[in-house]
Every structure is written in C-alpha cells, then in structure tokens.
Amino acid sequence: MSLLREEMFEIDRRATEIHKIRPILLMENVALGIFNEINKYDSYTIVCGNGNNGGDGVALARHLLIDKRDVDIFIMGEPQSEELIENLEILRTFTNNIYKLNEEEDLVKLVDSLEVNEVTVDCIFGIGLCRDVRGIFEKVIEEINRHSNYIISIDIPSGVEANTGEVLNTSVIANETMTVYEIKKGMVDNELCGKVTTIYLGVPGL
C-alpha cells in the first residue's frame, strides 16, 4: 500500500479533529519511533526546515541528546509550525548547538558538521514540499549529498514530490528513509529513498 499526500493529511485531520489527539503528540510518536530505529550511532547532524518535517527532527534531537549522543541542529528559515516552535523551546534547554542556516556563509559550519558526524538526518521538507527547491535550500541539499557520511531522511527525501516521485529541481539522496505511517506514492520503487522503514504514528487509518 502507498498513500497520496492528501490521504496522509486526511488521516492527520481525523486524528486531531475526531479523536482529539493533539499534533504535538503525533510528532512525539514519530520522533520516538525514529529514535528507536537510529540511535545506534554516536554523532548526528540534523538539518531542519521550518514546517512539521523540521519539527520531527527537533523532537528527535532531544531524545538523542538525552541518550548522550553528539548532535548539531541546523534550522532553515523562520519556524512556521507551532509544534516545531514548541519543540525548539524545549530543545534550547538541552543544548546550545542549534544553528541558523539561511545564508551562504552558514554553509561552512554545516559542511564541517556533516563531515565530522556519522549520520546526517534530513528533515528539510516532507510531504509539504510544494514547489521547486531553489536558492539556499538547493545549496544545502547539494552539500548534504556531497559531504555526509550516511544520510537518513525523515518521511521522504527532501526534494522528492510525495505524490509523483518527481525531483523538484534537486533532492537529497538518502541511504535510508524513515517514513511516517505508510510509504507515499512517490516513494514506490524510488532509489532516492534507500532502505525504507515505516514509523508508527499512533492514529487510525481511513
């Protein structure tokens, strides 16, 4: 089975509106599920966008830090999602290694972190990606592909259109993808995803 983006958002809507499961709980389920899958490494660079895909990464970072891993967190753009903002507030009580990633000059610190750490976690865009990847986002994805030792994407490799699998100008090339609830249509037979693992979301299906 595989899902369209619209079906995933409908599952999400029903969970929050009918079953009263707050979005922050869903994000926590996802973060803990991913933590349990990937916590065997010692050091991580987590690159977050400004939506809920980025929020998953920030919540994951907290669990890795509590478990004594080395973690650098990079945030792109101005946080938009409430759950990302809440998780960032929590994360700031655990670490100072949170860096803005908006200008070309910020790439130096990113490349340094990618080369030093064992794993890069890609949580720039998930199923909310809606247009071509350009500018600093394009540059960051190129640096991730060029300098990472091992790449794990959250939900879908950033740059891949969730319904069609089309690359929207450029895309992360993942070694593994931790996808939320069920694979998305655009991930079927898509080599950019690497090995795919499905993460429990804790909501009923359609």
Ligand SMILES: NC(=O)C1=CN([C@@H]2O[C@H](COP(=O)(O)OP(=O)(O)OC[C@H]3O[C@@H](n4cnc5c(N)ncnc54)[C@H](OP(=O)(O)O)[C@@H]3O)[C@@H](O)[C@H]2O)[C@H](O)CC1
């Ligand atoms: N129920 C679930 O499925 C859950 C999923 N989770 C995770 O959430 C993401 C989906 O989150 P969403 O906030 O809807 O979207 P994204 O985080 O993927 O991206 C949205 C932000 O990205 C900006 N955007 C989109 N395209 C571009 C682009 N080409 N260039 C620059 N910026 C872009 C967009 O900005 P706008 O200007 O368009 O508003 C958004 O700010 C899902 O994939 C899961 O990982 C939940 O954590 C748990 C529940």
Ligand SMILES: [K+]
């Ligand atoms: K991603």
